[in-house]
Amino acid sequence: AQTVTQSxxxxxxxxxxxxxxxxxxxxxxxxxxxxxxxQPPSRQMILVIRQEAYKQQNATENRFxxxxxxxxxxxxxxxxxxxxxxxxxxxxxxxxxNNNDMRFGAxxxxxxxx
Amino acid sequence: NAGVTQTPKFRxxxxxxxxxxxxxxxxxxxxxxxxxxxxxxxLRLIHYSVGEGTTAKGEVPDGYNVSxxxxxxxxxxxxxxxxxxxxxxxxxxxxxxxETQYFGPGTRLLVL
Numbered sequence: 001a002q003t004v005t006q007s008x009x010x011x012x013x014x015x016x017x018x019x020x021x022x023x024x025x026x027x028x029x030x031x032x033x034x035x036x037x038x039q040p041p042s043r044q045m046i047l048v049i050r051q052e053a054y055k056q057q058n059a060t061e062n063r064f065x066x067x068x069x070x071x072x073x074x075x076x077x078x079x080x081x082x083x084x085x086x087x088x089x090x091x092x093x094x095x096x097x098n099n100n101d102m103r104f105g106a107x108x109x110x111x112x113x114x
Numbered sequence: 115n116a117g118v119t120q121t122p123k124f125r126x127x128x129x130x131x132x133x134x135x136x137x138x139x140x141x142x143x144x145x146x147x148x149x150x151x152x153x154x155x156x157l158r159l160i161h162y163s164v165g166e167g168t169t170a171k172g173e174v175p176d177g178y179n180v181s182x183x184x185x186x187x188x189x190x191x192x193x194x195x196x197x198x199x200x201x202x203x204x205x206x207x208x209x210x211x212x213e214t215q216y217f218g219p220g221t222r223l224l225v226l
Binding site: 046047 | 156
């Protein structure tokens with residue numbers, strides 16, 4: 001079974017600074033997708049960024065970027081120029097190609113200090 | 115632009131009662147999913163559907179049933195609610211060609 005581990009239950013960052021959230025996963029597959037979702041207090045799950053395992057280039061979306069290390073099975077999220085609105089729970093997720101069972105990590109609660 | 119909606123937003127049940135949670139999406143998505151979220155854990159897949167009239171089990175299907183009679187709706191049923199089913203339930207949908215799932219706002223269920 002595929003498992004996703006987020007080793008940081010809580011993180012905090014100063015506004016305008018950079019923070020990195022860690023995620024590791026366990027799989028024997030070669031084709032899969034990785035995601036970071038944000039869950040603010042409203043509870044809505046919002047996609048932040050996704051990465052296809054077959055792509056070597058790290059995905060970026062404005063202030064959000066990932067460091068995808070396939071051999072190490074690591075998928076960290078970097079948030080640059082942190083804003084107060086970035087405060088939320090962040091979930092890392094894995095989904096095998098051609099499979100509907102998406103596995104989530106336990107989440108990291110990010111606090112942004114003004 | 116509703117996206118994915120869930121009804122109800124919050125519900126309290128007594129042990130043994132039954133109820134149905136409704137998920138609706140207006141994006142013409144083929145795939146729909148039901149997850150539960152418990153404290154200290156990520157979302158876990160209960161059941162999913164790859165198209166109208168089809169359903170399949172996810173990671174934690176016991177105690178739940180689902181139906182997809184219409185493409186835009188995905189119903190999650192609890193026949194005899196148990197306190198262990200106290201959770202926040204999320205519905206999601208995605209297009210067949212896409213990798214990203216779009217989530218509803220969640221339903222908080224408390225079983226006493």
